[in-house]
Amino acid sequence: xxxxxxxxxxxxxxxxxxxxxxxxxxxxxxxxxxxxxxxxxxxxxxxxxxxxxxxxxxxxxxxxxxxxxxxxxxxxxxxxxxxxxxxxxxxxxxxxxxxxxxxxxxxxxxxxxxxxxxxxxxxxxxxxxxxxxxxxxxxxxxxxxxxxxxxxxxxxxxxxxxxxxxxxxxxxxxxxxxxxxxxxxxxxxxxxxxxxxxxxxxxxxxxxxxxxxxxxxxxxxxxxxxxxxxxxxxxxxxxxxxxxxxxxxxxxxxxxxxxxxxxxxxxxxxxxxxxxxxxxxxxxxxxxxxxxxxxxxxxxxxxxxxxxxxxxxxxxxxxxxxxxxxxxxxxxxxxxxxxxxxxxxxxxxxxxxxxxxxxxxxxxxxxxxxxxxxxxxxxxxxxxxxxxxxxxxxxxxxxxxxxxxxxxxxxxxxxxxxxxxxxxxxxxxxxxxxxxxxxxxxxxxxxxx
Amino acid sequence: xxxxxxxxxxxxxxxxxxxxxxxxxxxxxxxxxxxxxxxxxxxxxxxxxxxxxxxxxxxxxxxxxxxxxxxxxxxxxxxxxxxxxxxxxxxxxxxxxxxxxxxxxxxxxxxxxxxxxxxxxxxxxxxxxxxxxxxxxxxxxxxxxxxxxxxxxxxxxxxxxxxxxxxxxxxxxxxxxxxxxxxxxxxxxxxxxxxxxxxxxxxxxxxxxxxxxxxxxxxxxxxxxxxxxxxxxxxxxxxxxxxxxxxxxxxxxxxxxxxxxxxxxxxxxxxxxxxxxxxxxxxxxxxxxxxxxxxxxxxxxxxxxxxxxxxxxxxxx
Ligand SMILES: Nc1nc2c(ncn2[C@@H]2O[C@H](COP(=O)(O)OP(=O)(O)OP(=O)(O)O)[C@@H](O)[C@H]2O)c(=O)[nH]1
Ligand SMILES: [Mg+2]
Numbered sequence: 001x002x003x004x005x006x007x008x009x010x011x012x013x014x015x016x017x018x019x020x021x022x023x024x025x026x027x028x029x030x031x032x033x034x035x036x037x038x039x040x041x042x043x044x045x046x047x048x049x050x051x052x053x054x055x056x057x058x059x060x061x062x063x064x065x066x067x068x069x070x071x072x073x074x075x076x077x078x079x080x081x082x083x084x085x086x087x088x089x090x091x092x093x094x095x096x097x098x099x100x101x102x103x104x105x106x107x108x109x110x111x112x113x114x115x116x117x118x119x120x121x122x123x124x125x126x127x128x129x130x131x132x133x134x135x136x137x138x139x140x141x142x143x144x145x146x147x148x149x150x151x152x153x154x155x156x157x158x159x160x161x162x163x164x165x166x167x168x169x170x171x172x173x174x175x176x177x178x179x180x181x182x183x184x185x186x187x188x189x190x191x192x193x194x195x196x197x198x199x200x201x202x203x204x205x206x207x208x209x210x211x212x213x214x215x216x217x218x219x220x221x222x223x224x225x226x227x228x229x230x231x232x233x234x235x236x237x238x239x240x241x242x243x244x245x246x247x248x249x250x251x252x253x254x255x256x257x258x259x260x261x262x263x264x265x266x267x268x269x270x271x272x273x274x275x276x277x278x279x280x281x282x283x284x285x286x287x288x289x290x291x292x293x294x295x296x297x298x299x300x301x302x303x304x305x306x307x308x309x310x311x312x313x314x315x316x317x318x319x320x321x322x323x324x325x326x327x328x329x330x331x332x333x334x335x336x337x338x339x340x341x342x343x344x345x346x347x348x349x350x351x352x353x354x355x356x357x358x359x360x361x362x363x364x365x366x367x368x369x370x371x372x373x374x375x376x377x378x379x380x381x382x383x384x385x386x387x388x389x390x391x392x393x394x395x396x397x398x399x400x401x402x403x404x405x406x407x408x409x410x411x412x413x414x415x416x417x418x419x420x421x422x423x424x425x426x427x428x429x430x431x432x433x434x435x436x437x438x439x440x441x442x443x444x445x446x447x448x449x
Numbered sequence: 450x451x452x453x454x455x456x457x458x459x460x461x462x463x464x465x466x467x468x469x470x471x472x473x474x475x476x477x478x479x480x481x482x483x484x485x486x487x488x489x490x491x492x493x494x495x496x497x498x499x500x501x502x503x504x505x506x507x508x509x510x511x512x513x514x515x516x517x518x519x520x521x522x523x524x525x526x527x528x529x530x531x532x533x534x535x536x537x538x539x540x541x542x543x544x545x546x547x548x549x550x551x552x553x554x555x556x557x558x559x560x561x562x563x564x565x566x567x568x569x570x571x572x573x574x575x576x577x578x579x580x581x582x583x584x585x586x587x588x589x590x591x592x593x594x595x596x597x598x599x600x601x602x603x604x605x606x607x608x609x610x611x612x613x614x615x616x617x618x619x620x621x622x623x624x625x626x627x628x629x630x631x632x633x634x635x636x637x638x639x640x641x642x643x644x645x646x647x648x649x650x651x652x653x654x655x656x657x658x659x660x661x662x663x664x665x666x667x668x669x670x671x672x673x674x675x676x677x678x679x680x681x682x683x684x685x686x687x688x689x690x691x692x693x694x695x696x697x698x699x700x701x702x703x704x705x706x707x708x709x710x711x712x713x714x715x716x717x718x719x720x721x722x723x724x725x726x727x728x729x730x731x732x733x734x735x736x737x738x739x740x741x742x743x744x745x746x747x748x749x750x751x752x753x754x755x756x757x758x759x760x761x762x763x764x765x766x
Contacts, residue, residue, distance in 0.1 A: 040510050044505075108746070109576060153605075194722075223697040225693060225698075225723065226504070231693070250658060276604075
């Protein structure tokens, strides 16, 4: 499902190509594509707009290294800005109250009950807290039973009053029960409610003022669309919550709601839910979330590593040779060296937009290029500089020298031919053409499957 | 308010919602009309505004572009358009993307199947069980004999939840212990529905994310096991979608359709501020009709989907 975004970015990169600096003119189209990508990832329409405007301010005038495309540089600016917005200081739970009270709030079906259980489990196991769960959803059929089962699963007591339909009273009684029985942490589950349901919202406000929670957590489904902006704000207006739990991230949603919620209420995302098991609770990583929202192989790290490692001179030389169709095996070896310097091959390939999906099913080990290198090293300098020289008997000699099959040498030669073509195209066409090309060529260079 | 007013029972909430909507949105039609009357091209500014409204309703980029293209085409063709016509055209073009005709009532299904087996599927927390409770109520009101099958044996207290609904609505339920094989529950339920000569059997299933292969395969198994008794069962696979879900709903629909051949959609939680616009693209791309909408948590809060009313609601009318 990420294809469309990558296509768009490829297109956007293409537009920017050939400009050495990010300017008002060359940035407009790309920003539009990025805004679309954000909206496609369910970031609120308005916030996506606001966000790209901020990005523009930061990006204008940035120099673009020749080895990178302006679109890539811009993407990094986008990513950094997003991490800035979603990040900030690590958001620990405040558990100072005696007992510490945590109130769970959110829409129907967002995952409050499950996450009450997960939190109880986490606080019990990791923070050695004595936790009491409180069944405050008196409306949904079997909600109390559900919390009881969850409590049993994690070995935490559940406070219930089956016949009491007043969540405020239940919460107050539970607090009393906790104090009398030595619980130092109380987690109150509540019924799901719509932000526009005034009666229900005033109910939770009353629970809130009755128990004065140390932490009120807004539980929101990561799949939420444009409505996230309304809901997050409405709950915040009533509860002024301390943090957010983003649930169901084990799905394949891009999760733009994270950016929306964070931007609109400026409250930290304290946990993420990643499964139905009681252990499936994680801390929030702004950078990973940004990658996910942008839906791209990690272009950002690619750009960063490239900026650190890439030998500008060398790159320029190679580019010239490619352009003149003079790319030879020495250059190829040089490229392999560069790539190796930059890190794990699969990681790297995955970072190229349009390649991520293709690479998913390809198994590349870190020694991916070993065989290739052996074969090239077995060539004479003349052969490396002029691959056309390599006839049948030379192939046999090279194979023997490298301890490989002639078949493998043949394959490398064939694919080297394809690859030089491909590189030429990449110069003028971007990753998409390359991807097509690779399909046509029947896969990766030898040693890379 | 128009059609929308008749559609939703919880009027006060809706009023509140409308107040919250921007004033500019309600005037879109006037603007749109002015912008195109007598011309062969719609002003960009107006199209931008239309885009914003559709995107904000979760219609999604692709479908929004499709809608705008269609309107531009229509306007280019029929230059003489007046205000009233144009209002209609916009709504028509959107409604056209939604598959199927509005059902006459809850009884409008092929009654030659006895029981008519409905399997309800969807991701976690979208409202499957609640929708089943409401559906059972509506079918029963329509004079049909309904049986429920509690094939969510996984989520804590899921069977209890459906049992409470069966008591509320007063229809029989077939269940086994938590943790038992859902396919076996479905089989039992079908057998029981057959022997009771029920008109409708509704099978609840555990919520599952569509990218979990094993859980998705389990749905296939539930289907196959029922087919041992009734070869063409289930007659309806109802995918429940939460109106507040964004573009991921499209992926949900694709994946559930792949494993279970979804035949109908139910869109829940439309009593909130979410518009559920993603259903348009789903219905269009996968050629599946939206059959029901959920508008609250009570058993009456289920309605037959009405295209026109739905389209109007996108524009906050
Ligand atoms: N406001 C509103 N709430 C709804 C609607 N439909 C369901 N709900 C609520 O959404 C929550 C989840 O509903 P369930 O029916 O338990 O959802 P489910 O899909 O069966 O959930 P799992 O079985 O846990 O995957 C409950 O609190 C329901 O009351 C609706 O149309 N409007
Ligand atoms: Mg359920």
